Amino acid sequence: MSDTASSRLLSGRSLAMAGGLVVVGLLPLAAGASPYMLGLLISSLILAGLGLSWALLGNLGGMVSFGHAAFFGVGSYASALLAAKLGVPVLLAIPLAGGVATLSSLAMLPALRLSGPYFALAILAYAQIFRILATEASWLTGGAAGLQRFPGLPTVFGFNFAERHGSYVLVLGMVVLCALIYVVIRRSYVGIALRAIAESEDATRVVGVNSTLLKTWMLMLSAFIAGMFGALNAHIIGFLEPDYAFSGIWSVMPIIGAVFGGYRSVIGPVFGAVVIYMFDQVIAKSLIPVGHQILLGIVLAGMVLLAPNGLAGLVGRIFSRTGGKHHARA
Amino acid sequence: MLETRNLSAGYGAITVLWDVNLKFRSGALTAIVGPNGAGKTTLLRALTGLIPHTGAILLDGAPLKGKTWDLAAQGVVMVPEGRLVFRDMTVEENLCLGAYPERCRGDLSANLERMYSFFPRLKERRSQLAGSLSGGEAQMVAMGRGLMAQPRILLIDEPSLGLAPVIVNEVFDIIRRLKAEGTTIVLIEQNTRIALSVADDVHLIRTGKVVMSEPAASVDLDRLHDLYFAREGQGA
Incomplete structure (x- = not known):
């Protein structure tokens, strides 16, 4: 950690992490996973990206969000509508949708004055506003009947993103990119300041940190990332309705994934989301077809009890035990 | 030079500091002493904008601008208690x-x-x-x-609080070195003896008001303690 003193933002370690993510991520392709399996993996990576955006706000910004479905839904509708009504190329519509989600997050700025559970409750209520908007503004969104006719992912230089393998690679690349952005921020002055804010906002202000501004940036960035993954998901699924795009699932699953994987690390939310989603879909569903989510709850409770820092903490603990990592003086 | 004019501050409806006029000379160490609850920390919190105040705070004759986080950029830095x-x-x-x-x-x-x-x-x-x-x-x-x-003015709040005497001496040795290097220091301290040993100017605050302002060299510790504990009748 002492190399925070150096201004090298992308250390060898974080690049190795990104490389490792790509290699692990490409394994299913190399192993010739079935289209069904790839479909599940794509969904799990969408949740992983959403989990990263949630953890960015939760871990760095110190704000627990129960409303990421709002950003996800706004992103998915924005991208679908931009592509369908204005003819914006899909690969451009996706980042633009992230921008629209960022704009929607500005409506939440008053909630930044709240902290802890009050913030969480405010954002929970806030998420409902957009579901209602999407339902009522039927002239634009198609209302409760949904939105069906919008373009899917394109083919670029002969590489078909609409096909399962292509979508998978695109989503994987986005997850890795967001993980790198997260790492760069965490290692910067801003990242150190954000961690300090979580401990004592007054003491952080005294050293010259505009904490309100930094928290605003984190909220906007988190909304941007969540919106982009919502957009990706929309173009892959090809169908939107308010109850789906703004479903509480999009608020809850990233939290479960991040807590399971270890929300304090960068890699935890990614692996947590993938492991939890695949477990739910492949194992839990085959054991209990209806109400399989109950197994998720049991697994999560077990994880919190046995390894409060999640998968990432568990792996770290095993490594420090075998590697004989030197311990700081108590 | 940092200066306050008719500075009043408090928490909500409660005013803790009343019309405080203080001057903190550049390059000098100014000690603010006083008993518990006198308003010493409130003074620092007002100076750094952590709580609202009325009256003026001047840095080199111009009003101190901006919010708490803008002060560090201007070289006014606080070491919290x-x-x-x-x-x-x-x-x-x-x-x-x-x-x-x-x-x-x-x-x-x-x-x-x-x-x-x-x-x-x-x-x-x-x-x-x-x-x-x-x-x-x-x-x-x-x-x-x-x-x-890299502060121009360092505001230190109760550095001796809860420390063993040996460690307190160590901390004050460092404060002496900082002063020798020319840093302007405002020191909040309950330990009058040690505060006097490093200070150039001493101000005593009691129940939110400045009751004594003197160069440290001319302060008589007994008289200071009489004022500190409000034993006016028996003093001098």
């Missing part, structure tokens, strides 16, 4: 955070080395979590973090 360090961060991360203002980010390693010359022990502890430090070390981290901001 209670050895407030960020416990889940390493010592060095704590220190680096002190260099957050744009103008301090230039040569971070030179800045760190200069600070470590004051606190050699912190260099040994650089990669340790600040939460695991002893009280004296934590106080040093809090002061080191302040130094990293």
Whole structure:
């Protein structure tokens, strides 16, 4: 950690992490996973990206969000509508949708004055506003009947993103990119300041940190990332309705994934989301077809009890035990 | 020079400080002494904008501008009381955070080395979590973090609080060195004896008002204590 003193933002370690993510991520392709399996993996990576955006706000910004479905839904509708009504190329519509989600997050700025559970409750209520908007503004969104006719992912230089393998690679690349952005921020002055804010906002202000501004940036960035993954998901699924795009699932699953994987690390939310989603879909569903989510709850409770820092903490603990990592003086 | 004119401040409906007029000379160490609840910390919190105030705060004759976080950029840096360090961060991360203002980010390693010359022990502890430090070390981290901001005016709140006498002496040796280097220091302290030993000017605050302002050289400790404990009848 002492190399925070150096201004090298992308250390060898974080690049190795990104490389490792790509290699692990490409394994299913190399192993010739079935289209069904790839479909599940794509969904799990969408949740992983959403989990990263949630953890960015939760871990760095110190704000627990129960409303990421709002950003996800706004992103998915924005991208679908931009592509369908204005003819914006899909690969451009996706980042633009992230921008629209960022704009929607500005409506939440008053909630930044709240902290802890009050913030969480405010954002929970806030998420409902957009579901209602999407339902009522039927002239634009198609209302409760949904939105069906919008373009899917394109083919670029002969590489078909609409096909399962292509979508998978695109989503994987986005997850890795967001993980790198997260790492760069965490290692910067801003990242150190954000961690300090979580401990004592007054003491952080005294050293010259505009904490309100930094928290605003984190909220906007988190909304941007969540919106982009919502957009990706929309173009892959090809169908939107308010109850789906703004479903509480999009608020809850990233939290479960991040807590399971270890929300304090960068890699935890990614692996947590993938492991939890695949477990739910492949194992839990085959054991209990209806109400399989109950197994998720049991697994999560077990994880919190046995390894409060999640998968990432568990792996770290095993490594420090075998590697004989030197311990700081108590 | 930092100066307050008719400064009043408090919490909500409760006013703690009443019309405080103080001058903090450049290059000097000004000690603010007074009993518990006199308003010493409130004064620092008002100076740094953590709580609202009425009246004026002037830096070199011009009103101090901006919010709390703008002050560090202007060289007005506070070392909060209670050895407030960020416990889940390493010592060095704590220190680096002190260099957050744009103008301090230039040569971070030179800045760190200069600070470590004051606190050699912190260099040994650089990669340790600040939460695991002893009280004296934590106080040093809090002061080191302040130094990293290359302060023109350093506001130190109760550095002796809860520390063993040996450690208090160590902390005050460092304060003496800082003063010798020309840093303007405002020191809040309950320990009048040790405050007098380093101060150039002394102000006594009691129940939110300044009741005595004198050069430290001319302060008589007995008379100061009479005022401190409000024993006017028996004094002198």
